[in-house]
Amino acid sequence: MKTLSTEILVIGGGAAGLSAAAEAASAGAKVMVIESDLHLGGQLVKQTHKFFGSKDEYAGTRGFKIAEILLNEIESCKDNVEIHENTTVTGFYSEDKTFTAMRGEESFFHIQAQKTIVATGAQERLIPFVNNDLPGVYGAGAVQTLMNVYGVIPGKRVLMVGAGNIGLIVSYQLMQAGVEVAAIVEAAPRIGGYWVHAAKVRRMGVPILLGHSIKRAVGDRTITGAYITGLNEKFEPVGEETFVDCDVICIAVGLSPTTEILSQAGCKMMYVPQLCGLVARRDMSMKTSNPDFFTAGDASGIEEASAAMVEGRIAGLSAASSLGYLTEHGKLDEYWSRLQSLRSGEAGARICQGIECVLVNGWEDGRNG
Amino acid sequence: MDDMQKLFNSGVLTGEREGAQLPPRELWESKKGGVVVVECPQRIPCNPCATSCPTGAIRPFKDINDTPSVDHSLCTGCTLCVASCPGLACFVIDLTFSEDLALFKLPYEMLPLPRKGDRVACLNRVGEKIAEGTVENITQPRKDRTYVVHVSAPKTVVNDFRAIKVVECHA
Ligand SMILES: Cc1cc2nc3c(=O)[nH]c(=O)nc-3n(C[C@H](O)[C@H](O)[C@H](O)COP(=O)(O)OP(=O)(O)OC[C@H]3O[C@@H](n4cnc5c(N)ncnc54)[C@H](O)[C@@H]3O)c2cc1C
Ligand code: SF4
Ligand code: SF4
Numbered sequence: 294m295k296t297l298s299t300e301i302l303v304i305g306g307g308a309a310g311l312s313a314a315a316e317a318a319s320a321g322a323k324v325m326v327i328e329s330d331l332h333l334g335g336q337l338v339k340q341t342h343k344f345f346g347s348k349d350e351y352a353g354t355r356g357f358k359i360a361e362i363l364l365n366e367i368e369s370c371k372d373n374v375e376i377h378e379n380t381t382v383t384g385f386y387s388e389d390k391t392f393t394a395m396r397g398e399e400s401f402f403h404i405q406a407q408k409t410i411v412a413t414g415a416q417e418r419l420i421p422f423v424n425n426d427l428p429g430v431y432g433a434g435a436v437q438t439l440m441n442v443y444g445v446i447p448g449k450r451v452l453m454v455g456a457g458n459i460g461l462i463v464s465y466q467l468m469q470a471g472v473e474v475a476a477i478v479e480a481a482p483r484i485g486g487y488w489v490h491a492a493k494v495r496r497m498g499v500p501i502l503l504g505h506s507i508k509r510a511v512g513d514r515t516i517t518g519a520y521i522t523g524l525n526e527k528f529e530p531v532g533e534e535t536f537v538d539c540d541v542i543c544i545a546v547g548l549s550p551t552t553e554i555l556s557q558a559g560c561k562m563m564y565v566p567q568l569c570g571l572v573a574r575r576d577m578s579m580k581t582s583n584p585d586f587f588t589a590g591d592a593s594g595i596e597e598a599s600a601a602m603v604e605g606r607i608a609g610l611s612a613a614s615s616l617g618y619l620t621e622h623g624k625l626d627e628y629w630s631r632l633q634s635l636r637s638g639e640a641g642a643r644i645c646q647g648i649e650c651v652l653v654n655g656w657e658d659g660r661n662g
Numbered sequence: 663m664d665d666m667q668k669l670f671n672s673g674v675l676t677g678e679r680e681g682a683q684l685p686p687r688e689l690w691e692s693k694k695g696g697v698v699v700v701e702c703p704q705r706i707p708c709n710p711c712a713t714s715c716p717t718g719a720i721r722p723f724k725d726i727n728d729t730p731s732v733d734h735s736l737c738t739g740c741t742l743c744v745a746s747c748p749g750l751a752c753f754v755i756d757l758t759f760s761e762d763l764a765l766f767k768l769p770y771e772m773l774p775l776p777r778k779g780d781r782v783a784c785l786n787r788v789g790e791k792i793a794e795g796t797v798e799n800i801t802q803p804r805k806d807r808t809y810v811v812h813v814s815a816p817k818t819v820v821n822d823f824r825a826i827k828v829v830e831c832h833a
Contacts, residue, residue: 343748345749347726348709352748456672468772483671487749488706489747489749491672492701493673493749495672495674495787496824496825497789497825498785503668597707634725637726637727639704640707
């Protein structure tokens, strides 16, 4: 079997992976980016709305435009970057320090790398309810991919489950695509996403039912409706069930970091609720307990593209400098101060608590960055 | 939790508060071109309203999580913030348009795009139709497909009219 080799392997070509690749390649390192999707960009390419954050992270720019900006940056150091799309890293075998990878579903090969940056993003969570296996029940990510990447609408009338940013934004995007949103149900007593995103869909006439959830889906071969109910403080169903006429149920109840490869590499992992799941412990350089592995972006804790890009830059910078490439003095501090300012708000406080749990002062091997 | 708080928690403004303060009435009534009305009451890591404002009317943020604070006397009604705000939380309202009508300059990212002269439904913060308005102009200040639709509508809906629905479809 063919073995490809590189200095720095970046697994995942989303906001974090592309930033890591650009940073490492501009320092002079040879970088290989592996992306399982047909195109680079990760979640960014599906985001047609304008992003928050600060100007440094392209606030006010639409997500897919940010992906274009990152791709242009990669293009400008393309001699150092090798890209494989439609290729998935399927595992890491620590005994011979080899990754297995698969292009499409036919071609298989090995990869060896001196340093690896795991920027594999996140997976959607689903919730159990009666008939949740009927066609017409989608994750929000799937709805976005259908609409915004392939130009296909999922149905005519949607019940959205979850009023976090994803549920709110995807509801808005559904309306932009001409799909009706029957209602948004949210188990908590307040929206989880940004208030302004909720205001946007409210003034288009979409009810947001707080303290409500889906009880069961209705349908024979596909979804023809759903029953929702109110919840008490213990999140137990109370009161009457209400029927909602819909042909799509879109689940937007959160994401969990994708971290299998880090576990396979023996990185010390930790379950951190504030970061939404199992993540690798890391130092300020985003280096894990395995000195050859770095992590960044949603894979290191569910946050935002803005933070994912900065973390990617930190990981790229650290991986390159650990291979002896010269990097600008003081850059790490600058990136950390950007992260800190992004995390200084209401939503950021939770993230900071989570980071405090997983961050280590430095690894004992003494090899720092 | 009372009903007003619940309504606010679901994304509906229920009165003035920090980040969502109306312009002083006297200034507002006299300012040609209109002044900005911002409705952004939550601390979030976001600042394009302030960085896009050419006059400093939306005061520069000390911390990116600040809620917008506005010096309405500096506002020219240019709508750059309207088109830049990712939360669609900035509006310009011109009370000098006519005796009975105000001119509302609202962000619009839906289809179909209305045309000058079209009648549109004026929606309040929960999407109810509260009046009819006339499209006076459509601009695209940042050339990034967030349009700003200028709609004239009765002054009685100044405090409630925040979105439009295009009802008539032109051929
Ligand atoms: C609806 C929605 C709205 C959002 N709005 C905003 C916003 O306004 N502002 C903001 O800052 N953020 C926003 N975000 C969040 C932002 O999109 C993510 O935080 C960001 O994309 C994370 O970047 P990432 O690179 O870590 O992960 P991703 O973008 O998910 O990229 C990970 C990539 O890794 C690939 N991959 C995974 N496993 C493998 C493997 N084994 N082999 C090869 N490739 C693999 C995946 O295909 C994917 O392309 C939003 C997200 C959603 C869903
Ligand atoms: S309308 Fe123009 S001047 Fe007024 S606050 Fe907005 S950007 Fe500033
Ligand atoms: S740009 Fe809009 S959403 Fe962002 S802080 Fe300003 S008013 Fe709020």
